[in-house]
Amino acid sequence: MIALLMRDLRLAVRAGGGFGLGLAFFLIVVALVPFSVGPETALLARIAPGVLWLGALLACLLSLDRILALDWEDGSLDLLATAPIPLEGIVSVKALAHWITTALPLVIAAPVLGVLLSLPAQGYLWLIVSLLVGTPALSVIGTFGAALTVGIKRGGLLLSLLVLPLYVPVLIFGAEVARRGAEGQAVQVHLLLLGAITCGAMALLPFASAAVLRVNLR
Incomplete structure (x- = not known):
């Protein structure tokens, strides 16, 4: 494992489309927001949690099609399916690798980019916490979408259409935790709901992804 x-x-770094592309996209989204809504500090501070969460979500979305596509193209996926490791474990490792190479750098960069949006000082901790709790769900859900579309030519758009509705609850509760933390309000309920979504996705979706892969590999 x-x-x-x-x-x-190693494949994520060598093949491109990993943390470098995700970070660049995240930076571009955050940097363009002040140009589109104006430089008013109060407005930027109010929308900062939602913008940062949306930017992180879209940056994660960029590299989802590479989770299984490279293994499908070179035949490694067929070998992995016949390996003694359970296919559910292989899918979980794929999701973990995506989180490390794509989501974790975004979590680290988010507080730095929060300065550009005048994020209140008390909001930085809860922004990091919400991203740490919520982004694993993005990778697990994305892996499930990648399993559904593996082998489909130009399946990136279809993958996005399948995954985005499943991302909405994570975005809602993640952004709400960051917003409430920035405003000094209670965050426990929304943080617990966000954690429940992540735990549920990690517990159930690897089995669903493995089942879909078995069907696609027949």
Whole structure:
């Protein structure tokens, strides 16, 4: 499992479309917001949590089609399916590799980019916490979408259409945790709901992804 994880991390870096592209997209989205809504500090501070969460979500979306596509193209996916490792474990490792290479750099960069949007000082901690709790769900859900569309030529658009509705609850509760934290309000309920979504996705979707892959590999 560890060897598979290290292999996926190396492939994500070498093949491109990993953390570099995600970070660049995240920076562009955040940098363009002040130009579109104006430089008013109060307005930027109010919308900062939602903008940062939306930027992180869209940045994660960019590299979803690469989670399984490279293994499908070179035939490695067929070998992995016949390996002694359960296919559910392989799918979980793929999701973990995506989170490390794409989502984790966004979590680290989010507070820095929050300065551009005048995010209140008390909001930085809750922004990081909400991203740490919510982004694993984005990777797991994205892996499920990648399993559904693996082998489809130019399936990136279809993948986005399938995954985005499933991302909406994560976006709602993640942005709400960051917003309430920035305003000094209670965040416990929304943070627990966000954690429940992540735990539910991590518990159920690897089995669904593995089942879909078995059908696609027949």
